[in-house]
Amino acid sequence: MQRYSGFELFKQSLSHHENWQSVWRNPKPKDKYDVIIVGGGGHGLATAYYLAKVHGITNVAVLEKGYLGGGNTGRNTTIVRSNYLWDEAAHLYEHAMKLWEGLSQDLNYNVMFSQRGVLNLGHTLQDMRDIQRRVNANRLNGIDGEILDTKQVQEIVPMMDCSANTRYPVMGASWQPRAGVARHDAVAWGFARAADAMGVDMIQQTEVVDMIIEDGTITGVKTNRYGDIKADKVGCVVAGNSSVLANMAGFELPLESHPLQALVSEPIKPVLDTVVMSNHVHGYISQSDKGDLVIGAGIDGYNGYGQRGSYPTIEHTVQAILELFPMFSRVRMNRQWGGIVDTCPDACPILSDTPVKNLFFNCGWGTGGFKATPGSGHVFAECLAKGELSELAKPFSMFRFHNGALIDEHGAAGVAH
Amino acid sequence: MLHIFCPHCAEYREEEEFHAKGQAHIPRPLDPEALSDKEWGEYLYFRKNPRGIHHELWVHAAGCRKFFNMTRDTVTYEIHETYKIGEKPTVTAQS
Numbered sequence A: 001m002q003r004y005s006g007f008e009l010f011k012q013s014l015s016h017h018e019n020w021q022s023v024w025r026n027p028k029p030k031d032k033y034d035v036i037i038v039g040g041g042g043h044g045l046a047t048a049y050y051l052a053k054v055h056g057i058t059n060v061a062v063l064e065k066g067y068l069g070g071g072n073t074g075r076n077t078t079i080v081r082s083n084y085l086w087d088e089a090a091h092l093y094e095h096a097m098k099l100w101e102g103l104s105q106d107l108n109y110n111v112m113f114s115q116r117g118v119l120n121l122g123h124t125l126q127d128m129r130d131i132q133r134r135v136n137a138n139r140l141n142g143i144d145g146e147i148l149d150t151k152q153v154q155e156i157v158p159m160m161d162c163s164a165n166t167r168y169p170v171m172g173a174s175w176q177p178r179a180g181v182a183r184h185d186a187v188a189w190g191f192a193r194a195a196d197a198m199g200v201d202m203i204q205q206t207e208v209v210d211m212i213i214e215d216g217t218i219t220g221v222k223t224n225r226y227g228d229i230k231a232d233k234v235g236c237v238v239a240g241n242s243s244v245l246a247n248m249a250g251f252e253l254p255l256e257s258h259p260l261q262a263l264v265s266e267p268i269k270p271v272l273d274t275v276v277m278s279n280h281v282h283g284y285i286s287q288s289d290k291g292d293l294v295i296g297a298g299i300d301g302y303n304g305y306g307q308r309g310s311y312p313t314i315e316h317t318v319q320a321i322l323e324l325f326p327m328f329s330r331v332r333m334n335r336q337w338g339g340i341v342d343t344c345p346d347a348c349p350i351l352s353d354t355p356v357k358n359l360f361f362n363c364g365w366g367t368g369g370f371k372a373t374p375g376s377g378h379v380f381a382e383c384l385a386k387g388e389l390s391e392l393a394k395p396f397s398m399f400r401f402h403n404g405a406l407i408d409e410h411g412a413a414g415v416a417h
Numbered sequence B: 001m002l003h004i005f006c007p008h009c010a011e012y013r014e015e016e017e018f019h020a021k022g023q024a025h026i027p028r029p030l031d032p033e034a035l036s037d038k039e040w041g042e043y044l045y046f047r048k049n050p051r052g053i054h055h056e057l058w059v060h061a062a063g064c065r066k067f068f069n070m071t072r073d074t075v076t077y078e079i080h081e082t083y084k085i086g087e088k089p090t091v092t093a094q095s
């Protein structure tokens, strides 16, 4: 792999940047792999990367029906934080946070991870009590967090309306200074490039259309483009399409797929150097390095696979943002899109073995899995390598919905994204 | 924006008057005590989540406040029919 560096940049400039190596190969698939990963989003690519890097398993293919990172990975609002309430979730997301902190160096690819802090606003007394509980729980888990009052919030975001005259006045916030944003495409590309360099095959525009299962054990997948491809183990990391894949393997998952939308404005001068989230009025906003305001909405209430959402949802979001930032009322919106998120009843992911032997699923990240990308891949790679759930993954088995050991992040943990 | 025909009001209204309530036709177990943990878990949490034809429960929240069912395509978002609770869908994935 050609390493990226200041010197390399200079060297390539001498030949007008026309001789850069392509970022990954586009090979034809082999007949058989040790592990097939279905889904070339951030989580699938990270899984492939850590399989090769940590476990030395390089006979791996990533099968992607579209292009790498074209699913939710390239559609999200890129918020990264780890301040979840319950121990199991906090440990998982904090594991990811620690990997984020060294990721650009590790991948030799700038993922533009920017720890600009995240505010989760409180607008009611109950919000503030929940914030206290969560921040205290976070600290006990070694995760940074502070409880701010209105004045302190105003100091961090001077142009937000923190006055008492709003419909839902800002009463305070939780503040995680190590949280922030990252460049979503770069995360997919960085993992893909580094995994490719270790021998992992990226097979794009290849959809898995069925599973080959013999005596309750998976032995491969059927694809629309290359026919059957054999594998010892298969990991499905397909976000909103997880139920479809599970049905191919003959079981159901406790998931529902919903459209989730985001929108970005025209680029404007720097106004917002942190991330503001509010569960109560339901909106979240940050400003990209390019200058556009990045705004996220809530999910549409109905199930949908259409990668577009409905206008009332956008309207509600924009109302919430304008309540907080009246100064944005004249900003024009440039683009709007939707992704298909796989929501789980307890708002926690599923990292699990399944009723089919050697078939594993990593899904259910719903509206908030981007922040977990490196951690999810790291943990899932360990599950695939060992053929059993790793310590961090165990609480997230799909069978928790049979024994009742749910991890309820819905009520408490500022669950937005 | 979906335009939804409420079978109770017998009128088309805009999506915002309604709430989607998930999969339709889930019968409550007659004898919950007799269920295994697996069966109870599946009743509570496991849902059909098809790409295509789906039968779902809706409520006309800002209208008559009554529940009804809908057959809808989850990819095109086309609504094939709405029908009252207790009635059977005429459009199904098989048909």
Ligand SMILES: Cc1cc2nc3c(=O)[nH]c(=O)nc-3n(C[C@H](O)[C@H](O)[C@H](O)COP(=O)(O)OP(=O)(O)OC[C@H]3O[C@@H](n4cnc5c(N)ncnc54)[C@H](O)[C@@H]3O)c2cc1C
Binding pocket: A038, A039, A040, A041, A042, A043, A044, A063, A064, A065, A066, A067, A068, A069, A070, A071, A072, A073, A074, A075, A076, A077, A078, A079, A080, A206, A207, A208, A209, A237, A238, A239, A240, A241, A245, A260, A261, A262, A296, A337, A338, A339, A340, A341, A365, A366, A367, A368, A369, A370, A371, A372, A417
């Ligand atoms: C609008 C929006 C905003 C969000 N904001 C945030 C946020 O601020 N912070 C945060 O942490 N999270 C956020 N999320 C959630 C986050 O994007 C996802 O949880 C995360 O990106 C999931 O990554 P993934 O790799 O599992 O899925 P994806 O990136 O969706 O990858 C799955 C891949 O599987 C492929 N696939 C599907 N079916 C098949 C098949 N049969 N064969 C082959 N390939 C297949 C798809 O094409 C896709 O590329 C947001 C999501 C959306 C939609």
Ligand SMILES: [Zn+2]
Binding pocket: B006, B007, B008, B009, B010, B060, B063, B064, B065, B066
């Ligand atoms: Zn009605």
